[in-house]
Amino acid sequence: DFVMTQTPLSLSVTPGQPASISCKSSQSLLYSDGKTYLYWYLQKPGQPPQLLIHEVSNRFSGVPDRFSGSGSGTDFTLKISRVEAEDVGVYYCMQSIQLPFTFGPGTKVDVK
Amino acid sequence: QLQLQESGPGLVKPSETLSLTCTVSGGSISSSSYYWGWIRQPPGKGLEWIGTIYYSGNIYYNPSLKSRVTISMDTSKNQFSLKLSSVTAADTAVYYCARQDVRAWGNFDYWGQGTLVTVSS
Numbered sequence: 001d002f003v004m005t006q007t008p009l010s011l012s013v014t015p016g017q018p019a020s021i022s023c024k025s026s027q028s029l030l031y032s033d034g035k036t037y038l039y040w041y042l043q044k045p046g047q048p049p050q051l052l053i054h055e056v057s058n059r060f061s062g063v064p065d066r067f068s069g070s071g072s073g074t075d076f077t078l079k080i081s082r083v084e085a086e087d088v089g090v091y092y093c094m095q096s097i098q099l100p101f102t103f104g105p106g107t108k109v110d111v112k
Numbered sequence: 113q114l115q116l117q118e119s120g121p122g123l124v125k126p127s128e129t130l131s132l133t134c135t136v137s138g139g140s141i142s143s144s145s146y147y148w149g150w151i152r153q154p155p156g157k158g159l160e161w162i163g164t165i166y167y168s169g170n171i172y173y174n175p176s177l178k179s180r181v182t183i184s185m186d187t188s189k190n191q192f193s194l195k196l197s198s199v200t201a202a203d204t205a206v207y208y209c210a211r212q213d214v215r216a217w218g219n220f221d222y223w224g225q226g227t228l229v230t231v232s233s
Contacts, residue, residue: 039218041220047225048225049159049208049220049223054218055218092158094159094218100161100174100176103158103159103161106158
């Protein structure tokens with residue numbers, strides 16, 4: 001299985017300040033079709049996960065532009081340019097290049 | 113607006129079979145544009161993909177659960193279902209159903225609210 005790791009596992013951020021989460025995969029997520037199958041999800045307290053970013057850097061419909069994704073191969077980053085109170089929750093990266101889909105352990109973000 | 117709703121017993125005895133149904137409204141599970149998946153989350157822990165089904169009958173399972181899992185769909189009721197046999201306390205989790213985009217099946221774009229299933233005697 002592809003093993004996904006995330007750092008840090010928790011993050012406390014002052015509103016208006018940036019935040020960054022790293023995700024690493026045990027193998028490259030670059031497929032032969034040229035796409036990289038790395039996703040970011042946010043699970044707000046008491047809610048199901050919601051899709052933020054697909055294929056490394058594409059914001060899903062309705063996701064604010066303060067969220068951005070970058071990276072390639074095995075190393076990826078989710079950045080929040082200016083954290084807002086509504087951004088609290090657990091952020092997960094996930095790969096879909098090979099079954100089974102696997103998620104990172106999650107990064108818990110709270111606001112100071 | 114697409115909605116997914118999980119339903120089923122909230123308490124299952126050890127060694128028995130967990131059975132859940134996901135009812136989809138606002139869209140058809142027979143659409144060629146989407147897969148339909150199950151994901152679970154033990155209390156306080158991370159996410160685990162269980163399996164995915166396509167209207168054509170293609171089904172994909174997590175190998176770690178494959179020997180115990182069956183996913184099926186009933187297009188007449190616009191529902192898909194999960195059965196997990198021989199459950200133990202380790203199967204206690206919130207179980208989610210979700211839609212996946214066929215163009216990029218890592219896109220779990222709509223989720224149910226989840227249902228907590230506790231395995232206990």
